[in-house]
């Protein structure tokens with residue numbers, strides 16, 4: 001039932017879009033499609049994929065609060081970058097700060113906004129400009145999917161779901177891990193709210209082969225290791241995701257797929273002692289966008305951080321970086337095929 005309503009809304013949006021007069025963005029879009037053949041794929045609402053330099057889709061999934069070596073020592077994660085198609089370990093990747101929330105902001109905004117708490121906040125005005133604004137300039141589809149998100153589709157404002165007695169449902173969805181919901185230009189806009197989904201819709205969109213081009217996936221507090229540990233997180237990845245990560249050709253084709261943590265686990269001595277305490281985290285990437293010509297390509301030791309995500313998306317779809325005017329301007333772009341010839 002909900003699904004058919006969503007479909008009706010989606011069709012209406014498509015109709016409005018195609019009926020609208022000259023859209024300044026559509027020229028850029030057809031221009032880039034002229035250079036590169038479209039894949040014929042679409043996002044959830046029928047938005048045609050806009051081809052990128054290295055990939056047509058970026059998928060990211062985030063675990064919680066573990067040091068690099070804690071994760072790399074777990075067999076599931078030690079094997080992921082070895083076994084996934086074109087898998088690679090980004091061995092020198094750092095989160096931005098502590099606690100969680102500002103790291104999630106950094107994923108999409110290339111800044112923590114100097115924020116240092118998990119409390120609900122609203123990022124307003126021009127500050128709420130994020131990578132999705134950049135992507136939308138070219139008509140690139142995007143969505144956030146969260147496990148246990150209390151609504152199927154739309155903006156859910158509270159911190160976490162509550163039970164009939166008004167108590168927070170434990171081990172569930174939390175707002176601090178879903179950065180879109182804090183951005184004023186998203187939570188005040190119904191069209192954009194409709195890009196936020198319960199994770200069930202991810203599996204639906206995967207099955208129907210209509211994932212958007214930027215996919216942000218957040219597990220619940222059990223599955224991401226937050227209320228559990230790396231063994232639990234690893235088992236979840238193995239049971240829920242391994243088949244998709246390793247064997248789904250739709251998922252991996254023309255794709256850059258990414259699994260990382262929001263921040264490291266041991267915060268003692270942050271920025272004062274070397275090693276994991278400096279927020280060193282595990283990151284694996286894989287998919288067609290990565291090309292491993294020899295065994296050395298299985299590792300990348302460039303010092304990345306969360307701002308490299310925006311920088312990579314910008315160069316992939318716009319051929320330049322820094323459109324947010326924040327740390328995306330300076331962050332190194334992931335080393336993908338032809339990255340030397342930007």
Ligand SMILES: *[C@@H]1O[C@H](CO)[C@@H](O)[C@H](O)[C@H]1NC(C)=O
Nearest residue numbers: 119120121122123157187188
């Ligand atoms: C953020 O904005 C929403 C929607 O207007 C509002 O319900 C909420 O109280 C605001 N939260 C904060 C922390 O200001």
Ligand SMILES: *[C@@H]1O[C@H](CO)[C@@H](O)[C@H](O)[C@H]1NC(C)=O
Nearest residue numbers: 136185188189190191192193
């Ligand atoms: C809401 O978002 C849509 C999609 O990004 C955009 O086209 C529209 O202009 C926005 N509406 C307002 C009032 O900003």
Ligand SMILES: *[C@@H]1O[C@H](CO)[C@@H](O)[C@H](O)[C@H]1NC(C)=O
Nearest residue numbers: 070074228229230231232233
């Ligand atoms: C994680 O927790 C489970 C259950 O408590 C335990 O069996 C396992 O050894 C723990 N893993 C690590 C790496 O501590």
Ligand SMILES: *[C@@H]1O[C@H](CO)[C@@H](O)[C@H](O)[C@H]1NC(C)=O
Nearest residue numbers: 266267268269273274275277
């Ligand atoms: C956390 O880091 C501090 C400082 O390096 C170290 O003394 C401590 O043993 C670490 N704790 C754990 C659990 O690794």
Ligand SMILES: *[C@@H]1O[C@H](CO)[C@@H](O)[C@H](O)[C@H]1NC(C)=O
Nearest residue numbers: 110111112113114325326327
């Ligand atoms: C870069 O990120 C840091 C930490 O989040 C932030 O304090 C700083 O303002 C950002 N720089 C720019 C230019 O946005």
Ligand SMILES: *[C@@H]1O[C@H](CO)[C@@H](O)[C@H](O)[C@H]1NC(C)=O
Nearest residue numbers: 096110305307327330331332
């Ligand atoms: C991320 O890395 C870039 C490049 O080293 C650096 O300019 C930036 O300050 C770092 N931190 C943030 C928050 O982006």
